[in-house]
Amino acid sequence: MKYLFLTAFLLTGMGMVCAQNNDSLVIRKIADEILTNGQAYNNLRILCKQIGPRLSGSAQAARAVDFTFRKMKEMGADTVFLQECMVPHWVRGKKEEARILYPNGTNRSLKVCALGNSVGTPEKGLTASVIEVRSFAELEELGAEKIRGHIVFFNYRMNPLFVNTFRAYGDAYQYRGSGPAIAAKFGAIGVMIRSLASNDDDHPHTGTTEYVDSIRKIPAIALSTNDADILSRELKKRIAIRVFFKTNCRMLADVKSYNVVGELKGTEFPNEIVTVGGHLDSWDLAEGAHDDGAGCVQSMEIISTFKALAIQPRRTIRVVMFMNEENGSRGGDKYAEIARTAEDKKFIFALESDAGGFTPRGFGFTASTSQKARIWEWKKLFEPYGICEFYDGGDGADIEPLGKMGTALAGLVPDSQRYFDVHHAETDVLEAVSVRELKLGAINMAALIYLASEYGMN
Ligand SMILES: [Zn+2]
Structure with missing residues (x-):
């Protein structure tokens, strides 16, 4: 990444302290950028109000694919591409x-x-x-x-x-x-x-x-x-x-749909992939604001923020809009299937936000003991932004298939008290999401992705 001037000292004790200081400065910049110029809520407005419910196989799901593809290009992702998958097409x-x-x-x-x-x-x-x-x-x-x-x-x-x-x-x-x-x-x-x-x-x-x-x-x-x-x-x-x-209601024949992937190429280890995402589909009754428009726009925010701050990740970051989490998980399966056959690439870490756009409280991690020991050293860096807990165990339905191939997994853990008031109901609308809470989630996710892409997962 751009803020690399201390890398040479990383192996010394002094270097470790400096690295932490430097990381906290970078994370402060990430937070300032999102708090002042963040686009997540506006993007969520488009998903919720202009596009609307995005059930797999629907015209709106296809529009959401187009919108996020265009948006990630506009944000300056190095490449944006689609991963084709067949999805169930259930209609009410x-x-x-x-x-x-x-x-x-x-x-x-x-x-x-x-x-x-x-x-x-x-x-x-x-x-x-x-x-x-x-x-x-x-x-x-x-x-x-x-x-x-x-x-x-x-x-x-x-x-x-x-x-x-x-x-x-x-x-x-x-x-x-x-x-x-x-x-x-x-x-x-x-x-x-x-x-x-x-x-x-x-x-x-x-x-x-x-x-x-x-x-x-x-x-x-x-x-x-x-x-x-x-x-x-x-x-x-x-x-x-x-x-x-x-x-x-009835189930129609499967239709062709897509995961949308926006990539920031790694400068030093481009073949090590750090994945972050949410699912683009939602239930047909809802705008899918918390579930899971929030996770999608928070993930995309990483591209615009890193571009604005000229942060160049050392490892490749992939922002993924997964398709069909709600009634088939075909997108998550497809992403892992492609990852499994990409022998030149190593999928080292994946983070999903699919628990609502509420105030972030923590992250849950599913990783090896030594990976967790390293990750836990980062915990202090998150405290200024409201995250005080790292939990043992955590992932997301879309990234879970990656876990089976040894990828370290994480899930954002927001406050859970209001999520099931609106989950999968017509009340899951933009108005149920707080701009500030959504931004705080995006800040913490961007910080974690920054650290994972900077230090890897060995
Ligand atoms: Zn969900």
């Missing part, structure tokens, strides 16, 4: 309908959305009585006899006792991910889940469900958390209610 179709049907002929509508990748209902919708369960064990206990022909309602609340909301999400995920496949095994004709959300409101949250090929695919929807409570309350009254729901 017309807005879903759902109602509680009372025995006296009245009804009450419910706020729902189809789960991603799910099959649609028959044209006339599904009508059946509902069996509410809170766990797979309860389902098992009831058995096929009681479940056959009914709609199963997984009313599992994200556990509020986990301070880190990602733990609660990980814990509750099984009901969205596997609930429909498991309920179908017992003969259910449809599944409703309580939205994976940490707040109580009227917005259903979508997200992928994973069918099993050998089991019948049944329609699956999420209810808003408020409506999950209402349905549960009505079921407890033990009057003979039924539920009607109709979804219009």
Whole structure:
């Protein structure tokens, strides 16, 4: 990098101190540049407001590819290129309908959305009585006899006792991910889940469900958390209610899409690659501001910032807009597949920001013990910018396949308290992102990428 005048002293104790001082000066410059001239929020505005929801295979996803390709060129990346990959093309179709049907002929509508990748209902919708369960064990206990022909309602609340909301999400995920496949095994004709959300409101949250090929695919929807409570309350009254729901979604043939890669070529070790990115696709209900427009624009910010400060990295930096994290992970798989066959290159480090554009709190690292020992020496450099914790363990869904080939991985860890209020719901919009918080994330990411490209990962 440009600020290399102390390299000669690196091996002496004095040199180490100076290097740290120099690094802290460079990082200060990075921070000042982003705080005064940062473009991340403006770029996020374009992704959210001009382009909008960017589900894989959609016209907007294609526009996002074009926009970020052009933008990274404009920022001065040495090269920008596309990596072709085939992605699933799931479409929601017309807005879903759902109602509680009372025995006296009245009804009450419910706020729902189809789960991603799910099959649609028959044209006339599904009508059946509902069996509410809170766990797979309860389902098992009831058995096929009681479940056959009914709609199963997984009313599992994200556990509020986990301070880190990602733990609660990980814990509750099984009901969205596997609930429909498991309920179908017992003969259910449809599944409703309580939205994976940490707040109580009227917005259903979508997200992928994973069918099993050998089991019948049944329609699956999420209810808003408020409506999950209402349905549960009505079921407890033990009057003979039924539920009607109709979804219009379907899976079309795969379509061609792309990862977008912007590169700053390394001056000394161009074949050692430091990767940083987020995923460009989002769910169709949302602008995908926190998930994961934020991670994309924070990553691109590294190119404009390094260019503005004339920082020339010693190792090659690749800023990657991954495609299809939400309902297939094809982009992440493709990136690793290409990396595996590029024998002249070494993918030494990868960082992903896919946990929201909130105030950064830390980084999590998945790396060898000796790599972590070195990385931990950098920790102090981040404290002025709000990062006080380095955690053992961390990555991102798109970079995880790289980890299997020995790449050291990291994930940005922002404050998690509000993420699951908006995650995969129509409330994940630009207005939910703070300019300052977004910038702080970008600063810390740029600082980490600077250090990784400067010192490598040996
Ligand atoms: Zn995401």
